[in-house]
Amino acid sequence: MRRPVGALPIAADFEIRERALPDPEPGAELLVRVLYLSFDPYIGSRLRGRHMGLPAPLPGESLPGECVAEVVRSVHPDFKPGDLVAGEVGWADHGLLPATKARRLVKVTRPSAHLGVLGMPGLTAWAGVTQLARVRAGDVFSVNAAAGPVGGTAGQIARLLGARTVGVAGGPEKCALVRDVYGFDACIDYHAPDWVTAYADALGAGSTVHFENVGATQLATALSHIQVGARLVLCGLVEHYHGGPPPQVPLIPIIAKRAHVLGLVVYDFYARWGEWLDMAVPWVEDGRLRVIEDVADGLARAPAQFEALMRGLNRGKSLVRVAPDAP
Amino acid sequence: MRRPVGALPIAADFEIRERALPDPEPGAELLVRVLYLSFDPYIGSRLRGRHMGLPAPLPGESLPGECVAEVVRSVHPDFKPGDLVAGEVGWADHGLLPATKARRLVKVTRPSAHLGVLGMPGLTAWAGVTQLARVRAGDVFSVNAAAGPVGGTAGQIARLLGARTVGVAGGPEKCALVRDVYGFDACIDYHAPDWVTAYADALGAGSTVHFENVGATQLATALSHIQVGARLVLCGLVEHYHGGPPPQVPLIPIIAKRAHVLGLVVYDFYARWGEWLDMAVPWVEDGRLRVIEDVADGLARAPAQFEALMRGLNRGKSLVRVAPDAP
Numbered sequence: 339m340r341r342p343v344g345a346l347p348i349a350a351d352f353e354i355r356e357r358a359l360p361d362p363e364p365g366a367e368l369l370v371r372v373l374y375l376s377f378d379p380y381i382g383s384r385l386r387g388r389h390m391g392l393p394a395p396l397p398g399e400s401l402p403g404e405c406v407a408e409v410v411r412s413v414h415p416d417f418k419p420g421d422l423v424a425g426e427v428g429w430a431d432h433g434l435l436p437a438t439k440a441r442r443l444v445k446v447t448r449p450s451a452h453l454g455v456l457g458m459p460g461l462t463a464w465a466g467v468t469q470l471a472r473v474r475a476g477d478v479f480s481v482n483a484a485a486g487p488v489g490g491t492a493g494q495i496a497r498l499l500g501a502r503t504v505g506v507a508g509g510p511e512k513c514a515l516v517r518d519v520y521g522f523d524a525c526i527d528y529h530a531p532d533w534v535t536a537y538a539d540a541l542g543a544g545s546t547v548h549f550e551n552v553g554a555t556q557l558a559t560a561l562s563h564i565q566v567g568a569r570l571v572l573c574g575l576v577e578h579y580h581g582g583p584p585p586q587v588p589l590i591p592i593i594a595k596r597a598h599v600l601g602l603v604v605y606d607f608y609a610r611w612g613e614w615l616d617m618a619v620p621w622v623e624d625g626r627l628r629v630i631e632d633v634a635d636g637l638a639r640a641p642a643q644f645e646a647l648m649r650g651l652n653r654g655k656s657l658v659r660v661a662p663d664a665p
Numbered sequence: 666m667r668r669p670v671g672a673l674p675i676a677a678d679f680e681i682r683e684r685a686l687p688d689p690e691p692g693a694e695l696l697v698r699v700l701y702l703s704f705d706p707y708i709g710s711r712l713r714g715r716h717m718g719l720p721a722p723l724p725g726e727s728l729p730g731e732c733v734a735e736v737v738r739s740v741h742p743d744f745k746p747g748d749l750v751a752g753e754v755g756w757a758d759h760g761l762l763p764a765t766k767a768r769r770l771v772k773v774t775r776p777s778a779h780l781g782v783l784g785m786p787g788l789t790a791w792a793g794v795t796q797l798a799r800v801r802a803g804d805v806f807s808v809n810a811a812a813g814p815v816g817g818t819a820g821q822i823a824r825l826l827g828a829r830t831v832g833v834a835g836g837p838e839k840c841a842l843v844r845d846v847y848g849f850d851a852c853i854d855y856h857a858p859d860w861v862t863a864y865a866d867a868l869g870a871g872s873t874v875h876f877e878n879v880g881a882t883q884l885a886t887a888l889s890h891i892q893v894g895a896r897l898v899l900c901g902l903v904e905h906y907h908g909g910p911p912p913q914v915p916l917i918p919i920i921a922k923r924a925h926v927l928g929l930v931v932y933d934f935y936a937r938w939g940e941w942l943d944m945a946v947p948w949v950e951d952g953r954l955r956v957i958e959d960v961a962d963g964l965a966r967a968p969a970q971f972e973a974l975m976r977g978l979n980r981g982k983s984l985v986r987v988a989p990d991a992p
Contacts, residue, residue, distance in 0.1 A: 587914060589881065
């Protein structure tokens with residue numbers, strides 16, 4: 339990659355290069371074959387050096403990002419060839435993964451789900467809904483970027499826990515996905531001129547929980563439609579990942595509504611991934627929790643797929659199927 | 666009063682008028698003699714129609730505000746002449762108080778404490794420190810307007826619960842009060858040019874709890890000096906009570922530090938006043954919790970005393986001793 343020159347990174351910022359793999363370090367590294375590569379919005383902020391104080395990747399380096407991979411060669415006792423793992427090897431068809439950073443995957447019908455609903459986006463949704471907001475039956479749950487894997491999973495968890503769920507998404511197709519597939523009670527298209535009225539109507543007395551994925555403007559709107567005592571999870575700010583002034587939130591409604599505004603960083607919950615899998619795997623396997631993926635085939639399509647994600651054009655979890663034979 | 670014309674209300678906005686009291690409604694109202702009148706910053710926002718959606722008092726009306734009073738005449742079975750009560754009768758030397766709105770006062774050495782440390786400001790501090798932030802031993806507790814009755818009491822409660830306490834206040838005299846009388850570990854004068862550095866140094870690794878009484882600028886500074894997982898109580902915004910754009914704070918540090926921002930409205934805790942009194946009365950009577958009052962004598966001095974409060978010139982709880990013989 340090169341440093342993006344425009345407002346958003348584009349496909350032309352990337353090129354494919356052939357590189358020889360070094361031998362894995364004995365006892366420490368695994369040689370893996372990448373099946374699926376995950377694209378997530380936070381990579382946009384990584385690219386700008388705006389993510390958790392981490393430096394931006396240097397020109398010529400690969401972008402970070404998780405993959406689901408198959409172990410090809412292992413000299414580590416815990417892993418054998420054929421094992422499925424998740425980890426970070428960059429945008430590549432093969433790579434070396436430190437065994438300590440390989441996440442062994444529970445067997446499920448679609449292993450790619452480990453990058454979406456069962457992966458970091460799903461864990462994020464679980465942490466916000468169940469650990470921070472503590473959603474329960476009777477809650478009125480609002481979430482934006484509701485067609486994406488975090489928002490869509492958050493709303494589905496809330497629905498499964500007995501909340502009424504109102505999504506916000508961009509465009510009628512995404513809203514149809516949120517309503518008809520994810521099973522939200524309502525989804526509001528924020529491109530529509532009267533969307534705030536429609537949002538208020540869908541919420542009725544107001545939200546008791548709001549899950550923020552987008553940014554300051556949508557958060558301010560959400561804050562104007564909460565009930566007394568509402569919990570707001572601050573999860574993502576995709577609108578602000580690529581530039582502009584620091585986003586702010588109005589204080590008066592937080593006090594007037596006795597709101598609890600709760601910052602979420604998913605890394606804090608990595609040690610508890612098993613709790614989410616215990617809950618989610620049965621839901622995924624019997625279809626109560628829907629896995630919707632936006633898959634591009636082949637590493638050559640990675641740049642265009644990433645550009646589409648940065649432009650918000652994905653429908654569900656953005657992935658690249660790197661191995662043509664991946665299940 | 667008239668409508669204030671300047672940036673802050675001033676003494677000249679008020680006049681004293683003689684009015685005849687109507688007879689108390691039998692069985693419903695008490696005739697009371699006011700001993701002390703309480704001045705609190707929120708009255709500034711009431712005056713501007715910016716408080717909890719309540720209308721501003723009309724020109725010619727008295728300002729609201731609690732008093733400590735002695736029952737003179739009662740036709741209500743629960744109250745007899747000589748009883749001490751708190752309630753709202755406006756700025757006046759006598760008044761009628763609905764018996765349902767009279768708060769019967771626990772006997773303490775200084776009854777005026779029921780307007781400060783044991784009153785609404787103290788209840789506010791208790792609610793924020795113990796119910797929202799749940800301060801415990803080992804916390805690093807930061808609070809601004811620390812010389813005032815809310816901030817000063819909040820810090821004292823936190824200290825008594827085992828927290829290290831850092832106050833922020835305006836000017837060396839207030840800071841001396843906070844350190845030497847309230848017993849904070851440190852107090853930073855925000856009028857000093859290098860105060861942010863001094864504040865950071867006093868906090869060390871950062872605050873684990875911050876209690877906000879002032880407004881957006883100080884809150885943003887506080888947010889820049891919190892530890893991961895900090896709780897922030899949003900209590901007051903005195904800087905914004907009289908005008909200006911709606912205050913906002915940056916979102917990024919809330920997420921990056923996984924902060925919990927908690928809106929506080931003291932009215933929610935009125936039913937639990939007894940819990941605070943059970944804790945506080947022994948502390949007040951044995952001197953562990955200090956009662957510092959800024960008292961003006963006589964109703965005629967009420968306008969000037971109110972102006973001083975609005976300008977932040979008070980040292981401790983702002984009161985007017987209305988009855989010359991008040992204990």
